[in-house]
Amino acid sequence: MKKNEPIEKVLSRDVVTVHTGQNVSDVRKILSKNGFHHVPVVSGKKLLGLISAADILGISVEGVGSDARSMDGYIDHQFSIEGLMKTDLRTLPVKSTIADAADVLADGSIHAVPVVDASDELVGLVTSTDLIRFLRDLF
Numbered sequence: 001m002k003k004n005e006p007i008e009k010v011l012s013r014d015v016v017t018v019h020t021g022q023n024v025s026d027v028r029k030i031l032s033k034n035g036f037h038h039v040p041v042v043s044g045k046k047l048l049g050l051i052s053a054a055d056i057l058g059i060s061v062e063g064v065g066s067d068a069r070s071m072d073g074y075i076d077h078q079f080s081i082e083g084l085m086k087t088d089l090r091t092l093p094v095k096s097t098i099a100d101a102a103d104v105l106a107d108g109s110i111h112a113v114p115v116v117d118a119s120d121e122l123v124g125l126v127t128s129t130d131l132i133r134f135l136r137d138l139f
Helices: 024-034 053-057 068-078 098-105 128-138
Strands: 038-043 046-052 112-116 122-127
Touching: 024 038, 024 053, 024 068, 038 122, 046 053, 046 112, 098 112, 098 122, 098 128, 122 128
Parallel strands: none
Antiparallel strands: 038 046, 112 122
16 A cells, blocks of 8 residues: 555655754744745764744744845844754654555645654655645655
8 A cells, every 4th residue: 555655755865964063044044035935953973953934934023124124134133943843843754654644644734754863863844845746746
């Protein structure tokens, strides 16, 4: 059955990541430039958290100029990656199945699940979009 296939079939391995020493504007630029919705935060390869586009959109920038440079300066001064990232993550081990990923993402409260090895090092990311593409290819 297709749903019991390894998560490797839908896993995105070449994930762009950030670390806590970077500026929040770096995350904003990554999301904007690449059309991503999630950026994992790592220390080396160890997963620390996840920042979503919704986290960035939730930043209030009232009274700040509308150009990107003014906004970036403001958010870098007022916010940190550590302060914005979600750390209570639901992760999956690398030996998981596509059905496991679907179970985690099915309730709709999250749209990306990091896949980690036994040392909690980031192996990749599975998103709702990855599962929809997999389903599309079945038909």
